[in-house]
Amino acid sequence: MSGAKDDVILRMKDLKINIRVDEGVLTVVRGVDLEIHKGETVGLVGESGCGKSLTSKAILGINDKKCRAEGQILFDAEGTGMTDLLSLKPRGREIRAIRGKQISMIFQEPMVAFSPMYTIGNQINEATLLHITKDKKKAKEISLDVMKKVGIANAEKRYDQYPHEFSGGMLQRALIAMALVCNPKLLIADEPTTALDVTIQAQILELMKTLQKDFGMSILFITHDLGIVARMCDTVAVMYLGRIVECASAVEIYGNPMHPYTRGLLGSVHKIGTKGQKRLFSIEGTVPLALNLPKGCGFYERCSKRIDGVCNVQDPQLTDLGDGHRVACFACAGCPGKEEPVHE
């Protein structure tokens, strides 16, 4: 997390994603700026519908056709240097050389991510054969090697089995093997352990940490579970209604949360060991629909610290409070709105 410019491997600039629906245009992602450094784990946290999955899928260009992405996603691609992934054709040769090779992804539901018709080995091989070698024997060797690395016991036997013969945890390991087989620079993990039990989840998280060290890759970790973020991530970006509202190191976010949404989110999670001490904090209301959004801060309606005449008029921008802690809120100390309140 040195912040040096040269080790940034991915930089999103003002990413916007629109979806055309019958009722109008849904702006689901409304200007996301995010940097991922080499070897770093960035957590993208938010509740369902905040646009975190769409943001991550936009990196690989695998969003639905109805989604239109604007802005820039710069990726430090091998050979070509900083490339804007959004300018590449979604089915073109360039993006396909990156997708699955330099950036790969693991999904939430391992049971859905695999095709039930092919053996696990066959499916892991697919990436190897496409990107590394044309030799099937060699591909098998590579696949078996990765399967062992992710802790699949009896890899030779498992190689020829079908997904239904795997348990959830094993299948998630296989999915990780498939993602890592080409030694990617960036791994996007979209809620990789949500469907798993806690003990299996702990196994998978440990595994991901170890593999990250071995492979030296960066991870973009998408989740709604604040406990997992605390365990896994160096940097945390909190997303609300298509915007990053706060971004800082994990220790900062948990120790010194600034944005009312982040505070609310942390307050609504019960920490074991504090039983009976306090009532859970709950953010009133629900996330508004991203259709025809009103002007101003997206959190205005639910915010306990809102300043009328400011928050519902202007849209707060992410502001650096020094030491890399960025927050988009007029009501936070150090932010523009707080110092010079706008009077009617």
Place this chain on the structure above:
Amino acid sequence: MSKGDRILDVRNIHMRFESKGVCVRAVTDVSFPVLEGETIGIVGESGCGKTTLGRCIVRAYEPSEGSVMYTTADGETLDFLKIDRQTMKKYRKEIQMIFQDPYSSLDPRMTVLDIIKEPIRANYPKMPKQEIEKKVMDIAARVGLNTTYLKRYPHAFSGGQRQRIGIARALVLNPRVIVCDEAVSALDVSIQAQVINLLHDLQQEFGLTYLFISHDLSVVEYISDKVGVMYLGKMVEYAPTRTLFSHPMHPYTESLLSAVPVADPTVKIERIPLEGEIPNPANPPSGCFFHTRCRFCREKCKQETPEYIEMEKDHFVACHFARELDLRGFDYGEEPDEENKTGN
């Protein structure tokens, strides 16, 4: 009957499912008492039988063996699993259930009003319309639903709102016991906090008794007075919440606790990884069911099934060596003040 009296006594419940000559023992010999006004948490990984147990208790399944002694409001005790249809009809409304998935547990073709009305119609066919309407309105307002929207269909409501509908439906018959099967698992954290607070308030107001089934240990720790841990269909440990979380006596509980992600990056927990996966319940291991994954496993564990006994006051454990092992739980620090303990 007053608060603190025994309302349910679950005794030696067995549930076996048989198909194609294979017998799966989903629940094996589970017993525990439930006191009025208490919340009992049941935790365990998927497939451990916690949902089956909940369904056996409300008699959605007919257990293969065992009894659920229910003490009625008049102080009469009867076996809920043996009573005939006529008596059942009288008492079934006193034990209700809230389901996990707020999307599939509501009929999409009924208005919310009808959904909440249905239990009254079924149980009190002669109740006049106005009275029903009033009852529904009262309960809907109490759980935080906007009563002007009750003529709408479930699809028009968000996940949190739907869960409130489910709660209203369970409450409308003034039950005494509610089985909450993963009642908040499908919700986002901020909404989860709202629903948990609501459940807590309703308990205070109506003196409800909850059986709270969940895989989320932080939620269970927050809401429960006592917690039972299940593994492979058996109750392996049962104790008051604080005791269980601070001084677990079963190795499985210890591992489970250590796997919980805590939302604080400065907390470093030494994890006790569980090797392997849950064995097949159709073919459970010999002796202690947990011996295949237990780090303290000895010869005795492979041969003899440990008895489920009261090791300390109110602390039930099924492990041969529970007294010898010194297991780690969460550090609670100092006792919280009495004032804060009651919450606000």
